Amino acid sequence: MALLEIKNLTVEFSTAHGPFRAVDNIDLTVDAGELVAIVGESGSGKSVSMLALMGLLPWTAKVTADRMALDGKELTDMPQNQRRRVAGKDMAMIFQEPMTSLNPCFTIGFQMNEIMARHLSLTRHERDKRAVELLSMVGIPSPESRLRAFPHQLSGGMSQRVMIAMMISCNPRLLIADEPTTALDVTIQAQILELLASLQQDTGMALVLITHDMGVVAEVAQRVVVQYAGQQVEAREVIDLFDTPKHPYTQALLAALPERAKTQQLPSIPGVVPGQLDRPDGCLFNPRCQYTVEACKRIPPGIQNGVRCHTPLDAKGNPTDPNGLRQDMKVSS
């Protein structure tokens, strides 16, 4: 049985301009000890979907799911107070901005202590001891004295290490890391990723890594889910996906990788992810897709063989035509 099972997760925000569907029917399964990456550009609903799982969205969000189960326990119909306790214990999450994620008014020791006090039955002394062990495990020098430090005395990289130590302190089965390195220096980024990967190896917890960097995915992940404008567009094993991307968006993301780019300037996909007010009809990617045909602008593609595209790409990277949409039709724009 999978550790995490999500079926048809949808999140709608009520906004001044009416409801906005930030996450649209997402499925996700993660096995125990597996490392799954979720990739996609800014605004594709990566954070929102995982915040929904953790129960951390504001009250303006309406979360629905057919199934959302951790370790066989269904989360959707769990009583509120019980559900709240799952966070921090069975699944935990670290965030993009380590510097603002720690409370500036309390010491590192205090903040590490309280999560253990909530979920573990340890004495105060044992908790302090464990905090020191955890800090040295995540590579923080002189951990004893760090316990008395306040967050503003730590660098970004150090803060993220503290966040990691704190969030794994109750031995979660699943850790969600939401772009844990985006805010950090390039040299620190690699260290933090390495740390996360090795902790995942050592503890056997599952790790969901949210990122918009395909390079990171290639390095650490086993499976990858590509998200676009709240929808999943492709979900596959990492090796296969890098080898033969089937969705035009995946192909474009891979082409945008610096080491694959043919030109010197930093490549990217022209255009942006549609927001609430500029959602196109049909396939959400069609204004930016280089293979768009007429049908793409009218009919939203469903998922076939793990790919959400009317004309998925073949092994050579050319569009196929399983549904006969391409015939006799000129490729529009």
Next chain:
Amino acid sequence: MFQYFLNKLSTTIPTFLGITLIAFAFIRVLPGDPIMLLGGERGVTPERYQELATQFGFDRPIYIQYKDFLLNILSGDFGQSFVTKQPVIDEFLARFPATVELSFAAMFLAILLGLPAGIVAAVKRGSWFDHTLMGLSLTGYSMPVFWLGLLLIILFSSILGWTPVSGRISLMYYFDIHTGFMTIDALISGQKGAFRSALSHLILPAITLGTIPMAVIARQTRSAMLEVLSEDYVRTARAKGLSTFRIIGLHAFRNALITVITVIGLQVGVLLAGAILTETIFAWPGIGKWMLDSIFRRDYQVVQGGLILISSIVIVVNLTIDLLYGLINPRIRQTRG
């Protein structure tokens, strides 16, 4: 932290000098001859005039006058009341505890009700509670103090007959003064009903005086909490699975307090200004009433001395608040030097 405190302390010196300058100029810019003003209503003979001029040094150069004035203040000499012939400082000290008791009671009410109300309004933003509270606080803030005081007297004293109209305690009770706080002295005296009487005299003035600070504290707490509740560290606290009470009451509120404590400090000045009206309405024998009476009696020495004393208290209170602010904010507490 020490460095921070020294900085704050040094900024109070110009403020204090400014106040003495204003108080010094006060008597000299009032229309009319300062000596005639100081002499009071009945006028003075030419001999007496000369005597007064020498006594107050009006015949000497102005900067010497100011220097003497300042030296006197620093040595605790605030002059003498023309009416009672008592040293201003003695009169002040005799009335000060009454004002402090009233202000404490007002502030206690304001914080006791304003803080939790602001927190709940922020947590339940947009709810009927939030809307009601914000409406009420706007009303409380804009209602003139004397108007509110009179309304309370009419309702609770005249119509319901629950509370007395004026003074600090019923004349039935007499006991020694230990602290100057009527409620505490009443308790110490052990007389039956004395504490109750003192409290019932205190409650209406305290509500009257506390309403504006309460409204301000509720509003500011609400907005500080709203800001803090959307911070990343609050999301972290929730991701840790902590109880709602701990997330709001500890993680969020502790940060909101940094702003709120400043707001509370600023209300102390408002409180002392409000005390003048409140004490007059309720015939509360504190420094507010004393100052107002002195103005009407043209006892300008008292007004001058009282002005400086009251301002100095505001300065000291604000300095204390700055210190507290430094203590609860680790970014400041942790700096050395």
